[in-house]
Amino acid sequence: MVGRKISRPCSASAFGLSAVPCVGCGWCCLTDQCRESHILHGYQKRCPELYWGEAEARYKCRLAEDPEQGERYRFLLGVGEGCCARFNAWREDVKYRG
Template identity: 45%
Template sequence: MASADAPPPGGAAQRVIAIHPAAPTKPAWGQPCNGCGVCCLQEPCPVGALLSHKRHGACDALRWSEADARYHCGLLSQPREVLPRWLRPLAAPISRAARRWIAAGIGCDCDTEVIGQA
């Protein structure tokens, strides 16, 4: 019998992340981003790691939108809210650069398999 810490058959480790119940189902690899949040809830991208000061766990820049029923990158949607005070004067150019850095609009690049999401 495998221990609770051992990876399941096939070698992939399992982690639990909290996803908003109204979040859309994760799209397949390469499909357009729909704001499911899975990628940013499991770990921040390199830009998010700089903002969050961590490499594991949910990105601090991730924002839930009740109106859109989806997640948004705060660096793109609310840069003044997520940037440190000293960088806020540069919010517009940083946000434009971040769109390219995180490949916004290119397609889902998260290969995580979601279990239990409706």
């Protein structure tokens, strides 16, 4: 479809902000299940694709890491486009939040 825009989660550039990198604090995924997770799993209090990467000490997404569909999911989720919650206190206190 020509001219059709794909709705994606917020990114810094969408708001005219310079991007700050994602630190894996989990805020965006823990507070709001993404559309792709909702399509795959229905409404969940917590996304089953989100997990705490112990070695990296940060939250990670299984959808973005999928060997077959990861590139598509990274695009849809805006992975790598920066954080739009640059002033969120969780960025300074990255930890497992249960």
